Amino acid sequence: MTAPPLIAAPARSVEKVLVANRGEIAVRIVRACRDMELPVVVAHSAADRDSLATRLADETVCIGPGAAGRSYLNIPALVYAAARSGADAVHPGYGFLAEDTYFAQVCADAGLTFIGPSAEVIALMGDKIAARAAAASADVPILPGSPGAVSDLTDALGWASRIGYPVVLKAAAGGGGRGLRVVRKAAGLPGALADLRRAARTLFFDDRVYVEKLASAARHVEVQILADAHGTVLHLGDRDCSVQRRHQKLVEESPSTALGPARREEICAAAVRLAARIGYVSAGTVEFLLGADGEFQFLEMNPRIQVEHPVTEMRSGVDLVQWMIRIAAGEPLEFGQADVALRGHVLECRINAEDPARDWQGSFGRLETFTPPGGRDVRVDSHAYPGYQLPPFYDSLLAKVIVRGDSRVEALRRMERALAELECAGVRTTREFHRELMRHPVFRAGRHTQDFLDRYLSPDGGLRVDPEAGSPPPEA
Numbered sequence: 001m002t003a004p005p006l007i008a009a010p011a012r013s014v015e016k017v018l019v020a021n022r023g024e025i026a027v028r029i030v031r032a033c034r035d036m037e038l039p040v041v042v043a044h045s046a047a048d049r050d051s052l053a054t055r056l057a058d059e060t061v062c063i064g065p066g067a068a069g070r071s072y073l074n075i076p077a078l079v080y081a082a083a084r085s086g087a088d089a090v091h092p093g094y095g096f097l098a099e100d101t102y103f104a105q106v107c108a109d110a111g112l113t114f115i116g117p118s119a120e121v122i123a124l125m126g127d128k129i130a131a132r133a134a135a136a137s138a139d140v141p142i143l144p145g146s147p148g149a150v151s152d153l154t155d156a157l158g159w160a161s162r163i164g165y166p167v168v169l170k171a172a173a174g175g176g177g178r179g180l181r182v183v184r185k186a187a188g189l190p191g192a193l194a195d196l197r198r199a200a201r202t203l204f205f206d207d208r209v210y211v212e213k214l215a216s217a218a219r220h221v222e223v224q225i226l227a228d229a230h231g232t233v234l235h236l237g238d239r240d241c242s243v244q245r246r247h248q249k250l251v252e253e254s255p256s257t258a259l260g261p262a263r264r265e266e267i268c269a270a271a272v273r274l275a276a277r278i279g280y281v282s283a284g285t286v287e288f289l290l291g292a293d294g295e296f297q298f299l300e301m302n303p304r305i306q307v308e309h310p311v312t313e314m315r316s317g318v319d320l321v322q323w324m325i326r327i328a329a330g331e332p333l334e335f336g337q338a339d340v341a342l343r344g345h346v347l348e349c350r351i352n353a354e355d356p357a358r359d360w361q362g363s364f365g366r367l368e369t370f371t372p373p374g375g376r377d378v379r380v381d382s383h384a385y386p387g388y389q390l391p392p393f394y395d396s397l398l399a400k401v402i403v404r405g406d407s408r409v410e411a412l413r414r415m416e417r418a419l420a421e422l423e424c425a426g427v428r429t430t431r432e433f434h435r436e437l438m439r440h441p442v443f444r445a446g447r448h449t450q451d452f453l454d455r456y457l458s459p460d461g462g463l464r465v466d467p468e469a470g471s472p473p474p475e476a
Helices: 023-035 052-056 075-085 101-109 119-126 128-137 153-163 186-204 261-277 309-316 320-328 408-421 431-439 452-456
Strands: 017-019 040-044 059-062 089-091 167-171 180-183 209-213 219-227 233-240 251-254 282-290 296-302 345-352 369-371 378-382 397-405 423-425
Touching: 017 023, 017 075, 023 040, 023 052, 023 320, 023 378, 023 397, 040 052, 040 075, 059 075, 075 101, 089 320, 101 119, 119 128, 119 296, 128 209, 128 261, 128 296, 153 167, 153 186, 153 209, 167 186, 180 186, 186 209, 219 261, 219 320, 233 261, 233 309, 251 309, 261 282, 261 296, 282 320, 309 320, 309 345, 309 378, 309 397, 345 408, 345 431, 397 408, 408 431
Parallel strands: 017 040, 017 089, 040 059
Antiparallel strands: 167 180, 167 209, 219 233, 219 282, 233 251, 251 345, 282 296, 345 397, 369 423, 378 397
16 A cells, blocks of 8 residues: 655745744754854843853843742743734653643744744643553553542552552653652552542643553653654654652663664654654653563653753764754755764763752752863763852753763763863862773663662762662662
């Protein structure tokens, strides 16, 4: 059977971009626009008036006071900023409104090009139950779980019993640590279900909850997708994000040490199938859990640029942010899957303004010094500069240190050197934690799993060499 001819996307252009975000991702988007010779406007809060992004932009528009709810989450203010500046396109970055269906639709209704997937696709992937169903329909393995939201406690207990403890309760409309509760025994399920439903109703205005099997000692592996409106869907390899604290990623690398060639091909093909099935257009990431048995299951899809996108850019040489803009303008991809060449091994460390010794408490204030590392195959994405005043209203991410090596051993060595060169005074950072991590024998051997910090993190923020339980970490 011959496939029907593809209908080309309507021709359109992007003439001026409004950056609806802040911090390092705002700087990243501004620089991409500069490289494309596109005028760029930064929408900023009063607290970010002197940020690096505003210094680099062609124009700036203040959209409100420091609190995010009155600035970066203020949709009318952002649409007004676009109209006032004459911007015809909006890049949401990550976080804030990047996955907000309503914002994407408002932009479209206002005649603004939303640089990302459609509102319909964002809504589909934002509903975790619908996303699971979409993955299953694309023949992508999913974790055992309830087929939909549980109706009540009895229903939840029934599914948990069928699946087997431990299980995880997940909010259909939410992700990350705020949208899930781990339940290890039946006795803990009633309280966890009630608590999550209350939280989901408050945070996401949707109290639907489903039950899913908890994958113990799993690896978190994701695949970078790039798709245009002309029918081309391809992947740019995998990333491993298994080192996490409270479901927040701290380190990413590519390729994953847990995947062999055959399994890597399968997981990347599964990600492409899902993106094609839902009509995905733009850059996006499909996330999987990889069990100790080597089997993988769909976790979620992030319909936006990821924090860790530089890892893929360093390996592939593809500028993902520029391609997001070009795809949003209706351009077809200029290369196919066979043209994607992935080189070497890449590591990224997220340097946060936090104090690991004080339960990772946020650290804010004036940067007395900030000297990023340099040299061959070293990249630093940051909005920091000496004298910059870190505001207390936002995420603590200060910088991302990314390195590439011809091998993982070389990448580890280069990261150790880069972290040693990084100087930052005035606030506490996680630099020393990352230096310790790079030397940890389990991480160096590539045998870390999602429970790595649960097993090796000490109360003072350092890392033990031996797990508290005394058993060796599982082989990946």
